[in-house]
Amino acid sequence: MIRAGIVGGTGYTGVELLRILALHQEVDVAVVTSRADAGVRVDAVYPSLRGYVDAVFTAPDVEALAACDVVFFATPNGTAMLMAEQLLARGVKVIDLSADFRLQDAKEWSQWYGMEHACPDLIGEAVYGLPEVNREGIKTARLIACPGCYPTSVQLGFLPLLEQGLIDADHLIADVKSGVSGAGRKAELATLMSECGESFKAYAVPGHRHLPEIRQGLHAATGKPVGLTFVPHLTPMIRGIHATLYGRLQADVQDLQALYEQRYRNEVFVDVLPNGAHADTRSVRGSNRCQIAIHQPQGGNTVVVLSVIDNLVKGASGQAVQNMNLMFGLEEDLGLRTVALYP
């Protein structure tokens, strides 16, 4: 059995990791941390896990975590980078759900995240955990930087077109909506029901910290810097990301549908919907799938891609477990064979 540790087990991505790993036949959750709930049983905080997780929250402690085979960081940005080096030195694999190792340029990371990086030397070693792009690198990695939720939906949606050079990479638009669990479990005015319920708004239009991450991934796909307008929105739903992506075709493409089906034909977690479909977040809720629909309105030269994920699953904890499966030579979908909750 793989001994797993979770730092930040009381947060939304932490409890989602617990939900998935509770039924993963190759994993034993050995350590789960919370500073606020140290000493409290996991199933006392989350009764949904009664009978599935027999563990008590402990304060984060490198010695206890070093006894694990793999440690997931489901913590705010700036936390994993303080412990990753020590754990790696002790032979522990690290899967970081936060943004600490996502950007390859430490200076750019500091500008967007407003802090100095604690271990810039490790950034080059980290493998960006998007299996549909980096599967081979993930298999041999010691340190995984899990993609952000918005970046997962946007990259999977744009990749087939950019890899083939079919759209103008200087003028990409990603208009993306997120449910409120994307903001985490901590109390915040903006995510109170009376603030965000019955309402809908864009935010961070001048620049969101996922912009450089998306640009980095799309640059790698197309081989040159991309021009991207990314506008995130907060919607009054709990889970889900809906990305509406726009690109200007610069070549005559016979069959966009076939292009997407071909690109993702071997991807168990990317589902290209039939021609003319409209993807909805409800159909991926609780599952590790990204569903994609492709449109070319009125046969013009603008392509519209709809890409949906559950931010807590394919956008975070499910993708983290997908990465773990690859790192440990397991079947990629072990523990992740779930059908979305509906309605």
Ligand SMILES: NC(=O)C1=CN([C@@H]2O[C@H](COP(=O)(O)OP(=O)(O)OC[C@H]3O[C@@H](n4cnc5c(N)ncnc54)[C@H](OP(=O)(O)O)[C@@H]3O)[C@@H](O)[C@H]2O)C=CC1
């Ligand atoms: N929510 C989402 O949809 C997604 C989130 N992410 C990223 O995943 C990470 C976790 O997000 P989320 O679960 O939403 O966050 P939450 O705010 O819901 O949970 C954070 C967790 O981290 C713990 N924690 C906070 N500060 C520290 C610290 N300094 N040291 C150790 N533990 C700490 C908290 O417990 P305690 O304070 O008791 O220790 C809590 O368990 C973030 O980096 C987020 O950006 C990525 C993709 C999607």
Ligand SMILES: CC(=O)N[C@@H](CCC(=O)OP(=O)(O)O)C(=O)O
């Ligand atoms: C709705 C909402 O508030 N979403 C978050 C996305 C946070 C997130 O998941 O951030 P990382 O992927 O970088 O860790 C935000 O915009 O800050």
